[in-house]
Amino acid sequence: MKNAIVFGAGLSGHGAAELLGKEGYNVFLVDDNTGIKSEDGIKIIDENEIEFIVKSPGIPWDTELLKKAENMKINVISEIDLAYRYMDKKTKIISVTGTNGKTTTATKIYELLTEAGLNAELAGNAGFSFAKLVSDGKNPDYIVLELSSYQLENDPKVHSYIAGIINLTPDHLTRYNSLDDYYITKFNIFDHQNNNDYALINLDDKEIMRIISGNKEIDDKIKAKRILLSGEKNADVFQKDGMIYINKNSQEIPLIKTSDLSLKGKHNLENILFIVSVGMILNIDTEVMRTFLSSTKPLEHRLENFFEKENAVFINDSKGTNSESTIKAIEAFGKSTVLICGGYDKQASNKDLIDKIVEKVDFVYLIGQTSDILEKELKDLKYTNYKNLKTLENVLNDIKDNLDFSKEQVVLFSPATSSFDQFKNFEDRGRIFKELTNQIIGDR
Incomplete structure (x- = not known):
């Protein structure tokens, strides 16, 4: 039997362990609080042939167990990578990241797709294990993934049909060597896309635009078709004079007045531009979008x-x-x-x-x-x-x-x-x- 270690017994760890068990792996669940102690995990590496380790996102890279794995050349992957490995590739991934607003944006994209009658699921940092979803045998047409910077470390191999970074502001400074290290990690969300996919670009975010314009390697990695968003200037999806517009076939189509939006505030306008962009790409009826945006409720703990x-x-x-x-x-x-x-x-x-x-x-x-x-x-x-x-x-x-x-x-x-x-x-x-x-x- 093949052996794997799951490091971290939280939501993603349990989902990973369940999926690996169904795929015929002998799983060692390592967690200093609720599972095998990490020092015992080091002994497991010495005594067993471990194919790979699934690291939960919150665990830092400088732990002794992961240092041991590096020395032994044992591959360390994320739960996101694991789930994608076994996911039905007919399912299209819609992924979002950013410093603020990513849970609201991912959740509301999922809710809009469901409202439009599309078969969709929500997973990732939004509180639902991607691996558990795959383990349960769900094969929706779309999976909306909220991805944190921790989940985007180590360049997960997920191919996103639609991907976007909502915004970039200082955070997690104790995790990364510099602010730009944190920012650039977010750009891994565009890896593995091709010119049949879509990259959502927030023109109003100074840090996103600074990195794209100042780093050729980052600019070149965005191979998908770019959908431009702005609350300040004309773009593919934009706000002008209190109205949100979709720019389609060189036509500015009015969608909804900002005063009619149920999610209030400048920050939610930013989130809504991303939600509308996904609706536009998937050709969701504008009346469905309008009704949804005027009635959807804020998430708990978010304004x-x-x-x-x-x-x-x-x-x-x-x-x-x-x-x-x-x-x-x-x-x-x-x-x-x-x-x-x-x-x-x-x-x-x-x-x-x-x-x-x-x-x-x-x-x-x-x-x-x-x-x-x-x-x-x-x-x-x-x-x-x-x-x-x-x-x-x-x-x-x-x-x-x-x-x-x-x-x-x-x-x-x-x-x-x-x-x-x-x-x-x-x-x-x-x-x-x-x-x-x-x-x-x-x-x-």
Whole structure:
């Protein structure tokens, strides 16, 4: 029997183990918390002929087990690579990546395809194991894959019919040697495409355009037909004067007014241009797209309006895991804003976030590991409308006692960083925020 190691017993790891088992492999599931310990995994490599290792995306490359595999010349692949290896190649892949908005974009593309009557599935970083989907024997016409930079490391061999990078902003600086290393990893999404495929290019993203125009190797790797997107200038799919247009056969076809979009904010306009581009490529009826875009609901933990008390609206944006995401969240609301932010210290620059808080935010509550850092930076700019209360429970008790609920305003929970200092993940953080809000602030 062939042997393989699956390193990491999360969602993708379990999916990979299940698929390998069905394909006749003896699987060693290595995970220091719930499986075989990694030091025992090293012994397994010594004592067994291992064909390859499937590495879960969150595991860094400098672990002893992976160093051992490199020395033994054992191939290390991703769960994405494994699933694609066994996938029915008649299925077309639609893949999206980016720093912000990729889960919303991938999910809404999947939902649009389903709404249009197409046979589609959603997998990848959106929370559904690609390998599990293949293991279950599903052979849809389309699979929409959300791919993180971690999943795009090591250049997975996935051939995407449609691929796009939504945006690039600083993130994961503790994982990569430089910011451009992180950015360029995202461009692996275009590898293995050909001139029968489509590459979605966001003309408005300065970093995407900088890398394409300044790096011939990257520019040359985009062999697919380029579909240009913009919220500022004419393109294949674009926004002008409050209307989204599709440019088809040199004709500008109006699709929907931006005021009619159910997903609000500048950041969601960026996501919607990608969703519309996929609809255009797949010839989805414009009326179906229009109806979908005017009625679809935001995802949980992403600018989620979940609670109201008198004239105060509470927004859960726990998925705001970097400064750029929170800046876009702040810009999405015209009302007076009370911001709650802070969390795990990713050692990223807060300058743009602090500038936006000073410019736009009425009051800010600071929590988590970065609260003292943010407090110092606010003080340096003579901003005094803040409290450093460390925890969500402290913040919500203070809001209960001091907020004027009769005033029209938004309480925006958008941490601008990761959750690992106080919570398991951003979903856990958002769930706890909603629970505490209901418990402390009271019923609607």
